[in-house]
Amino acid sequence: MKLITAVIKPQKLDDVKSALRAIGVKGITVSEVSGVGRQGGHVEVYRGAEYPIDLLSKIRFEILAETKDVQPIIDAIVKSAATGQIGDGKIWVTAVEEVVRVRTGERGSAAV
Numbered sequence: 001m002k003l004i005t006a007v008i009k010p011q012k013l014d015d016v017k018s019a020l021r022a023i024g025v026k027g028i029t030v031s032e033v034s035g036v037g038r039q040g041g042h043v044e045v046y047r048g049a050e051y052p053i054d055l056l057s058k059i060r061f062e063i064l065a066e067t068k069d070v071q072p073i074i075d076a077i078v079k080s081a082a083t084g085q086i087g088d089g090k091i092w093v094t095a096v097e098e099v100v101r102v103r104t105g106e107r108g109s110a111a112v
Contacts, residue, residue, distance in 0.1 A: 001097075002066075002096060003064055003093070004065055004093050005093075006063075007033065007060050009083065016076075017030075019080035020063070023073065023076050028062065029061070035055060035058050056087065066109060077091055099111040
């Protein structure tokens with residue numbers, strides 16, 4: 001079992017959700033987050049004054065998946081989230097030791 005975490009640009013949210021649904025992903029967790037990477041933020045001007053924006057709005061996806069399903073999920077996210085511009089995001093995969101469905105007590109694959 002793996003946890004796939006992806007951070008993407010907010011305007012790509014609907015594209016990524018559609019791509020994940022198209023390959024059969026049923027459960028996702030989506031959060032609005034802020035962060036900065038290589039792009040380093042930007043400067044905005046309001047009423048003639050410049051304001052540095054050093055934390056940018058991002059969307060974070062978390063998906064629990066069987067190990068065999070990880071690569072197709074990554075491929076779907078990359079294809080649907082890429083704009084070719086800096087700040088498109090990151091994906092990382094971590095091992096999950098145990099999953100328990102709270103409602104039923106099911107564990108492992110049955111809980112996903």
